[in-house]
Amino acid sequence: MDRDEPWTIPLVAVTVDLAVFTILEDRFSVLLVERGIQPDLGSLALPGGFLATADEDLATAAARELAEETGLDPNRIHWEQLATYGRPDRDPRRRVVTVCYLALVPSPPSPSPGGDARQAGWHPVDEILADPGALAFDHGEILADAVERARGKLEYTTVATSFCGPDFTVSELRHVYETVWNRRLDPRNFQRKVLTVPDFLTPTGGSTTRNGGRPAALYRPGPAQLIQLPILRTRADLKPGAGD
């Protein structure tokens, strides 16, 4: 910067990007859109967009994009800020800083096309992560961070219920954990654990036979947000002889 030239506050383009997860056909899935413009025309990417105005609140922007991309009411799903990515060359057209959010949604509607009328769809997370060039820009890195965040939050918080419908069984909740963690959990031990956590689940009083076999008790999410004695996905690995 020329010393004689007065410094002015740099201004930057800001976007919000979304990592929206659900469980579809027993697979941990992420919402991706097909880019309708260059660069990376036709590539898959996380949905998102610029702030609508220079003084749009970040969370408002994220909620707007979330509603647009999923057709869901942001007040009724779990979403939270992930991180901000700010390498200057992450978009070759121009400098963009992106504030990323993750969302966990229950059985989703068919995704609706976004502003660019591009194809949106759910993709199995493990398939996308296995292909380093699958996503445009730095969205592969962002997705990996979001997946790890989601996996971790299932240990310490009650957000797993966000993947379930309004009423669910312990077995259905266990399938959420098994699908997100790629790990089989013992049905008995899992049930004993989650029913021990205070205010994790609230019994509805009803039951269901929708999964066949013995009728299962139904639950709703309880008021707790944190799990004080966490459900550790790696604990079984600590056993002698444990392989992964």
Add this chain to the structure above:
Amino acid sequence: MDRDEPWTIPLVAVTVDLAVFTILEDRFSVLLVERGIQPDLGSLALPGGFLATADEDLATAAARELAEETGLDPNRIHWEQLATYGRPDRDPRRRVVTVCYLALVPSPPSPSPGGDARQAGWHPVDEILADPGALAFDHGEILADAVERARGKLEYTTVATSFCGPDFTVSELRHVYETVWNRRLDPRNFQRKVLTVPDFLTPTGGSTTRNGGRPAALYRPGPAQLIQLPILRTRADLKPGAGD
């Protein structure tokens, strides 16, 4: 937005703000600066500043500010992104989005004045948190988030060693935990636990009598970053009759 007027990408001013923690005189402390300009002239605030240029990398900006504010080499301390705060009116002068980072530093040098030649100093965290209006803007909220993040990371990661010097004793590490968590830990149980965590601590082979009493073994940080079986700050609360 007027439909007939073409939309242009909004540009926003971006800052990085720092929550830098240390332990000073047995107190969990945060680095604050005294504002040298309006608004809130004279108020305390977290240090930070605008991007130097429109295409300065976010992490580079954070490292630059960190070096300026603490006099420490960012390559030698633990720092990480906290979150991004983007309410449009958080600064009454103009719209500013701030990307916040937290840093954990060992026995600090005296803080150096920053660009505005304003006073910088270390303040006990609990005193600042206890006074809702202590900090300018939304820095009180940011500080609360950073404190909670720091406290949580001591459970699941090895970052507590960042508060120690190059070589430290288990007792000194325990004091870190006790100071950050405001909680007394049993010396024997703490030692047994941290020495059980794989690669948390590496014995130097030496010992020290600097704390009086029986000579204590010295350790350096081991290579581990995550603590698979976490050290839970709240576990003692789970005992029957436990009060907080």
Add this chain to the structure above:
DNA sequence: TCTGCAATGGTCACTCTGACCATAAGGCGG
């Protein structure tokens, strides 16, 4: 040499977890 202090060694009861098996309660088909 003795005392005090802090670190470390040790122990026990209790809690939590992983593995496993048994029983119960439905739905479905013959």
Add this chain to the structure above:
DNA sequence: CCGCCTTATGGTCAGAGTGACCATTGCAGA
């Protein structure tokens, strides 16, 4: 209507981990 299959839930046991507590050790200082 009965038998079988499936899934959910009840129960148990051994081992790991934790909290509380006390004893011993190894230094420094008087």
